[in-house]
Amino acid sequence: MRCRNRRASVCEPCSRLHAGDTFHLVRAGLSGGKGVPDAVCECPRLFVTLTAPSFGPVHRVLDGEHCHPRRDDPLCEHGRRLGCGLVHTDDDPLVGLPICPDCYDYVGHVLWHAHAGRLWDRFTTAVRRYLASAGGIARSGLGGHLVVSFAKVAEFQRRAAIHFHAVVRLDGPDGPGSSAPAWATEDLLLDGVEHAAASSFVTMPDSDAYGTERVGWGGQFDARPIRSFPDGDVPPDAAVAGYVAKYVTKGAAETAAGLDYRVTSLEGIRAAIVNDHVRALMGTCWRLGGLAExxxxxxxxxAHSLGHRGHILSKSRRYSTTYAVLRADRAEHRRTDTGPVDDPNTVTESTWRYVGSRHTLGAAQLAAGIAEDLAIGREFAREAMADWGPEA
Known part of the structure; x- marks a missing residue:
């Protein structure tokens, strides 16, 4: 049976199936199929990237340029240099780590992750309000003219901060099979997402643990139209679907996203095989989690996901099909695919019986070796206790 784990580091076969399902789910919302009308490819569509704000300078890759060049070589209040004259490569372990860990805003980083889901909700609400205002209609009546559909994936940057890649689409009032009003153009949608990214924010509860009271999106924003075929810098729908599917299966170790399993104590955080930056973020989660507010x-x-508790991929109801439908179709295909039934030599066996449980030959040899090592260890322990005498 499938474990249905999406992470390749946990189960590679299941992650491969999950990536395929994600590709078809996103692609169906762009070009049709899987129950979505083919006319959806004519709807205005954008590929939007929203990032987290800066929480402090980190080491970065700048295509052959120096990381943080500083002519006067200043020092921070902790006595560390604020500049970095190195030229980092993609595989450099320093990339993504803070220039000064003591200056880095770990509290702000964790709280932004914790509010990222609400911030995305504010973003989509702001887009709808902008479109309603541009069309001269009430926000409550927007659904009678058009529907904003989306699918987004959360990806961890090298600095261990979440950013979102999203497909935003304008449909008619009856879903992807209908057309939006003539005034709801691709350019208007682009203006709407730009306005929403700049204006949406979330207010946090008051606490002595941090100084800021509201969080918003970072300054790195990108929005591009999507075409059915390659067109210069404009990505085709297949490339967008493949890009999203690639990131949903990456494990925590590949993306500096914390751990693939939950931690239950500070000792578990200290023992985790992560870099100091990720460990500090997990420790901050644990410390802030003890505050009543x-x-x-x-x-x-x-804490294992650095405070982010949202799904790796989410979508609006009308965007396209669902994972459940795709899995059910695959299961039905396997049940009904009986092979070359027209061949008279084909024998179909539909009755199964339990034969037994045992190791394969290779696994049996490995298990025997482990059992032998355990037996030798127990014998050594008995001999040691006998040498120590009753007082031991």
């Missing part, structure tokens, strides 16, 4: 954020429960 932040209890609703469940930071200790989600």
């Amino acid at each position: 932040l209890e609703h954020l469940r930071l200790r429960t989600w």
Whole structure:
């Protein structure tokens, strides 16, 4: 049976199937199929990237240029240099780490992750309000003219901060099979997402643990139209679907996203095989999770994902099909695919019986070796206790 784990580091076969399902789910919302009308490819569509704000300077890759060149070589209040004259490569372990860990805003980083889901909700609401205002209609009546559909994936940057890649689409009032009004153009949608990214924010509860009271998106924003075929810098729908599917299967170790399993204590955080930056973020989650005013954020429960508790991929109801439908179709195909039934030599066996449980030959040899090592260890322990005498 499938474990249905999306991470390739946990189960590669299941992650491969999950990536394929994600590709078809996103692609169906761009070009049709899987129950979505083919006319959806004529709807205005954008590929939007939203990032987290800066929480402090980190080492970065700049295509052969120096990381943080500083002519006067200043020092921070902790006595560390604020500049970095190195030229980093993609495989450099320093990339993504803070220039000065003591100056880095770990509290702000964790709280932004904890509010990223609400911030995305504010973003989509702001887009709808902008479109309603541009069309001269009430926000409550927007659904009678058009529907904003989306699918987004969360990706961790090298600095261990979440950013979102999203497909935003304008449909008619009856879903992807209908057309939006003539005034709802691709350019208007682009203006709407730009306005929403600049204006949406979330207010956090008051606490002595941090100084800021609201969080918003970072300055790195990108929005591009999507075409059915390659057109210069404009990505085709297949490339967008493949890009999204690639990132949903990456494990925590590949993306500096914390751990693939939950931690239950500070000792577990200290023992985790992560870099100091990720360990500091997990420790901050654990510390803030003990505050009464932040209890609703469940930071200790989600310390392994650095405070982010949202799904890796989410979509609006009308965007396209669902994972459940795709899995059901695959299961039905396997049940009904009986092979070359027209061949008279084909024998179909539909009755199964339990034969037994045992190791394969290779696994049996490995198990025997482990059992022998355990037996030798127990014998050594008995001999050691006998040498120590009753007082031991």
